[in-house]
Amino acid sequence: MKGMSGNKVKKGILGFFMNAILIIFSLSCIFPIIWMLYSSLKEKRAFNADIIGLPKNPTPGNYIRILTNPDYHLGESMWNSVRTTTLSILLIVLFSFIVGYILARVKFKMNRVLYTMFLMGMLIPIHSLLVPIYVVFQRCKISNNWFTLILPYVSFGLPMGIFLVEGFVKSVPVSLEEAAAIDGSNFSRTLWMVIFPICRPILVTVAIIQVFSCWNEFSFALVLIKDVSLQTVPLALTQFKGQFASDYPKQMAAMLITMAPIIVLYFVFSKQIIKGMVSGAVKG
Amino acid sequence: MKKRQIISTAMAAAMAASLGLTAGAAADVAVNDLAYTGELEIMHYSTAEEAEGNGGSDGFRTTLAAWKEAHPEITVNENVLANAEYKTQIATLAAADDLPDVFLLQGMNTIDWAEQGLVYDLTDTIKASPYYDNYNQAYFTPFTYNDSIYGYPVLTGGTCTVVIYDKAMWAEAGYDTFPGTWEEVEKASEYFNEQGIYTIAFGNGGKWQANSDFLSTLGNRYTGGDWFISLIEKSGAAFTDEAFVKALTEMQRLFTETSIFNEDFNVVTNEDAREYYISGSAAAFIGGNWDESYIAATLGGTDEVEGTDPEKFANIGFAVLPQPADATEAPNSQNIGLGYAVAINSKVAEDPDKLAAAIDLAQELTGPAFSSFVAENYALGGLTMVDEVDLSSFDQITQDFYNWSYVDTEPCEIYDSYLTNAVWDVLNTDLQTMLNGEITPQEVAENAQAAYEANY
Numbered sequence: 001m002k003g004m005s006g007n008k009v010k011k012g013i014l015g016f017f018m019n020a021i022l023i024i025f026s027l028s029c030i031f032p033i034i035w036m037l038y039s040s041l042k043e044k045r046a047f048n049a050d051i052i053g054l055p056k057n058p059t060p061g062n063y064i065r066i067l068t069n070p071d072y073h074l075g076e077s078m079w080n081s082v083r084t085t086t087l088s089i090l091l092i093v094l095f096s097f098i099v100g101y102i103l104a105r106v107k108f109k110m111n112r113v114l115y116t117m118f119l120m121g122m123l124i125p126i127h128s129l130l131v132p133i134y135v136v137f138q139r140c141k142i143s144n145n146w147f148t149l150i151l152p153y154v155s156f157g158l159p160m161g162i163f164l165v166e167g168f169v170k171s172v173p174v175s176l177e178e179a180a181a182i183d184g185s186n187f188s189r190t191l192w193m194v195i196f197p198i199c200r201p202i203l204v205t206v207a208i209i210q211v212f213s214c215w216n217e218f219s220f221a222l223v224l225i226k227d228v229s230l231q232t233v234p235l236a237l238t239q240f241k242g243q244f245a246s247d248y249p250k251q252m253a254a255m256l257i258t259m260a261p262i263i264v265l266y267f268v269f270s271k272q273i274i275k276g277m278v279s280g281a282v283k284g
Numbered sequence: 285m286k287k288r289q290i291i292s293t294a295m296a297a298a299m300a301a302s303l304g305l306t307a308g309a310a311a312d313v314a315v316n317d318l319a320y321t322g323e324l325e326i327m328h329y330s331t332a333e334e335a336e337g338n339g340g341s342d343g344f345r346t347t348l349a350a351w352k353e354a355h356p357e358i359t360v361n362e363n364v365l366a367n368a369e370y371k372t373q374i375a376t377l378a379a380a381d382d383l384p385d386v387f388l389l390q391g392m393n394t395i396d397w398a399e400q401g402l403v404y405d406l407t408d409t410i411k412a413s414p415y416y417d418n419y420n421q422a423y424f425t426p427f428t429y430n431d432s433i434y435g436y437p438v439l440t441g442g443t444c445t446v447v448i449y450d451k452a453m454w455a456e457a458g459y460d461t462f463p464g465t466w467e468e469v470e471k472a473s474e475y476f477n478e479q480g481i482y483t484i485a486f487g488n489g490g491k492w493q494a495n496s497d498f499l500s501t502l503g504n505r506y507t508g509g510d511w512f513i514s515l516i517e518k519s520g521a522a523f524t525d526e527a528f529v530k531a532l533t534e535m536q537r538l539f540t541e542t543s544i545f546n547e548d549f550n551v552v553t554n555e556d557a558r559e560y561y562i563s564g565s566a567a568a569f570i571g572g573n574w575d576e577s578y579i580a581a582t583l584g585g586t587d588e589v590e591g592t593d594p595e596k597f598a599n600i601g602f603a604v605l606p607q608p609a610d611a612t613e614a615p616n617s618q619n620i621g622l623g624y625a626v627a628i629n630s631k632v633a634e635d636p637d638k639l640a641a642a643i644d645l646a647q648e649l650t651g652p653a654f655s656s657f658v659a660e661n662y663a664l665g666g667l668t669m670v671d672e673v674d675l676s677s678f679d680q681i682t683q684d685f686y687n688w689s690y691v692d693t694e695p696c697e698i699y700d701s702y703l704t705n706a707v708w709d710v711l712n713t714d715l716q717t718m719l720n721g722e723i724t725p726q727e728v729a730e731n732a733q734a735a736y737e738a739n740y
Contacts, residue, residue, distance in 0.1 A: 045585075048555060049559060049562070069332065071332035131376055131379045135382075138380060222373055223372075223376045226363045226373075227363070235365075238365065238366040238368070238369050239332070239333050240333050240366075241366050242331075242333060243338075243366075250333075
């Protein structure tokens with residue numbers, strides 16, 4: 001009896017510490033958002049005087065200033081980000097699926113060379129390509145357009161997408177396609193009606209990774225876009241940073257406003273996102 | 285050219301009103317007849333945010349708006365980015381030989397871009413300018429290469445090194461004015477330490493502050509102005525010269541061997557350090573004109589914002605950096621200047637009408653319209669000197685700071701307006717390490733010299 005209660009105590013203490021660690025970890029993840037939320041209700045001066053403290057006189061002033069000043073063009077930049085990200089993701093998922101499938105299933109002479117070349121795209125630092133890509137875009141007269149950023153986003157998103165899809169497709173039994181062929185399904189039908197639904201988890205993973213990557217991308221947006229009305233969110237947010245001083249509360253208010261679509265997206269698709277992440281992590 | 289004066293209109297006023305400014309925001313630009321009709325690109329970093337409380341940026345935006353209003357036949361395409369992003373994008377555009385028609389040239393890029401033929405030589409144009417006689421000639425130095433001038437210095441010339449002190453606190457310590465030597469400051473620090481107050485607050489968390497807000501002036505006290513000019517012109521001076529190493533040695537001594545500064549000076553930024561002064565935790569603060577604006581606006585604010593303190597505001601005093609015991613040069617110097625100039629892409633010269641329009645824009649953005657605006661609304665000065673600045677509408681602190689900046693002190697150069705970032709990146713990093721006591725002044729000087737020889 002004594003031994004059992006001792007075990008219970010041990011388990012209880014262990015459980016307490018385990019929970020405490022997880023709670024601390026969870027708080028450390030969520031605290032930056034909470035901090036941003038209440039800091040955005042402070043005036044600049046109050047924030048500078050006490051960075052962590054709760055606002056003594058909370059005010060929605062920053063939100064009002066951001067939403068009423070046309071110079072900040074946050075709405076426009078959000079639309080640009082949504083459009084660029086959505087189109088980029090559609091293309092990345094589409095091309096990753098097709099190319100990844102072909103590289104996994106179709107045997108041809110340069111298959112591995114091609115695969116390696118795609119993967120090398122992940123190894124090239126983006127900053128080393130800024131000037132050459134700018135020159136190419138300039139000469140081709142495709143810089144500073146609404147579609148400009150989609151091209152590099154798709155190009156640099158593909159290596160990761162192809163890598164994940166190729167690995168996933170390899171784990172799918174070939175017998176499924178053979179069965180489809182026996183049933184009279186042609187290549188396209190098998191690809192889209194049989195393989196595509198099976199690959200959905202990994203494609204969701206690819207989409208999630210790339211949504212964050214495209215939404216947050218800064219370097220290409222900075223270099224390839226000149227027109228203020230074409231700026232994406234990360235670029236528009238830089239305007240709250242001055243040469244010698246920054247208005248952090250206003251910056252935080254702007255970040256929260258621009259985070260809203262992503263948060264909504266997350267809550268709407270949370271189940272699928274978690275499923276996709278887990279599936280991608282296990283099988284990809 | 286036919287000239288007529290107009291008073292700029294609703295546009296500028298409305299813009300300023302939308303920014304919530306109390307200043308009477310309008311700029312009188314000279315309207316010259318220009319043959320050019322079409323588009324003119326301009327790239328700058330005076331964002332709406334930057335213009336809030338920053339007189340130079342507000343003046344730039346207001347003057348630009350007035351010029352656009354005065355020339356409806358010209359479509360001005362503005363590309364406005366925050367300063368850090370501006371520097372990245374303009375460097376990329378320069379590397380791709382695709383600079384905008386009109387842009388802001390940073391002093392340290394002048395030589396490289398002039399050698400590459402990217403910027404238009406404005407020497408004759410500047411000399412022919414109707415405002416030439418009123419130009420502060422010293423401001424052209426960072427934009428001059430081989431006797432050619434490549435830009436109209438723009439925005440406002442503000443100090444990068446000012447000691448802001450609380451007169452009442454220093455009076456209690458037995459000083460009627462801020463001490464003129466570091467020896468006296470050290471003595472005063474004994475009193476302030478007993479009170480649990482930092483003698484001087486300083487923040488070098490961003491690494492650039494020790495250079496821009498301290499060394500640039502301290503170095504001048506040891507080397508004199510000619511040494512740095514020689515460094516710019518590559519005519520013999522070196523970072524390893526004895527006088528400069530002495531300046532570094534004194535700097536290290538002040539920060540590591542005395543208890544004058546806040547112990548976290550190498551971690552906190554100027555934005556954090558000035559809060560020590562505002563809250564009364566420090567008796568003085570060293571920073572730039574942008575810090576002065578913030579401190580004055582905070583302490584002297586009229587609305588009920590935390591930190592407003594009319595008594596402390598009235599006690600604000602300004603002083604130059606104290607003189608080290610073994611320094612022999614310019615004890616009254618402070619580094620002041622204009623880090624950027626309005627420059628023109630050399631390709632614009634292919635269209636003489638467009639070039640005339642670009643020159644007209646550059647002249648107005650730096651001319652009397654701009655200078656009058658910033659003088660009247662912010663008590664600041666630009667390239668063009670304004671004959672009579674009526675400061676009577678300003679509070680005493682603003683008047684004092686204007687006189688301290690432009691009348692009572694001797695200007696010296698801001699180091700990082702010149703040379704190249706490659707040198708300053710090395711020096712700034714080493715300075716931070718040196719102020720931690722982990723590297724010697726001699727090593728700092730040698731590393732800076734190596735970077736200078738390799739990159740400049």
